[in-house]
Amino acid sequence: MGACFDSATFKACDEKTLTKKFSELQEGRSYDNGSDTYAGHIGIARGLTISSKSFKTVNEAEDYVQNNAQKWSSAIAVKVGDFSKIFPVTATEKKEVQKLDEMQKKFDNWEKDLIERVKASKSAHRGCKRCGSKISVKYVKTSHCPVCSDMRFIETDADRKNYETLRVKLKEQKEKVNALSKKYDEKNKNNFWYVGAWCAS
Numbered sequence: 001m002g003a004c005f006d007s008a009t010f011k012a013c014d015e016k017t018l019t020k021k022f023s024e025l026q027e028g029r030s031y032d033n034g035s036d037t038y039a040g041h042i043g044i045a046r047g048l049t050i051s052s053k054s055f056k057t058v059n060e061a062e063d064y065v066q067n068n069a070q071k072w073s074s075a076i077a078v079k080v081g082d083f084s085k086i087f088p089v090t091a092t093e094k095k096e097v098q099k100l101d102e103m104q105k106k107f108d109n110w111e112k113d114l115i116e117r118v119k120a121s122k123s124a125h126r127g128c129k130r131c132g133s134k135i136s137v138k139y140v141k142t143s144h145c146p147v148c149s150d151m152r153f154i155e156t157d158a159d160r161k162n163y164e165t166l167r168v169k170l171k172e173q174k175e176k177v178n179a180l181s182k183k184y185d186e187k188n189k190n191n192f193w194y195v196g197a198w199c200a201s
């Protein structure tokens with residue numbers, strides 16, 4: 001059994017975005033080409049090590065990664081080009097990105113937070129207004145009634161309204177952040193991440 005070198009490039013971005021994009025690429029490659037131990041593609045690399053190295057050319061980047069990556073280990077990412085202007089740059093831009101992250105987190109945790117609210121309340125039971133069931137709080141696992149599936153078992157009309165508002169605001173914030181980041185596309189058109197790994201095959 002040997003090893004083959006596999007690589008991918010990603011447009012210049014911050015490390016958090018790179019980690020997310022790389023993990024999406026790994027999922028895609030594994031879906032298309034299989035994910036067994038000897039699949040021989042970057043999708044099976046064990047995670048990502050982001051190096052602080054940066055290079056002027058892709059050849060230099062490739063040499064470095066080929067000499068430093070290990071079989072059965074993570075892929076290595078290095079920078080090619082100038083990464084001094086990677087969105088978010090200004091304090092305002094960073095603030096907008098942080099705001100987006102917070103909204104996204106609130107949105108993703110919506111149901112979990114509703115359930116936590118019930119568990120944190122003083123009463124040991126939760127009554128369903130629709131079917132009249134009394135459910136022991138410790139068995140509450142989702143936001144709908146386990147007996148009649150009523151969606152408003154925990155979520156009030158006010159909650160639903162807040163959720164809708166959050167959904168709209170989140171979409172607006174995403175568009176705002178995308179527009180801000182677009183300004184850097186031209187500056188970074190020659191800058192990218194080079195990621196490579198030795199993959200068992």
Ligand SMILES: [Zn+2]
Nearest residue numbers: 128131145148
């Ligand atoms: Zn019910």
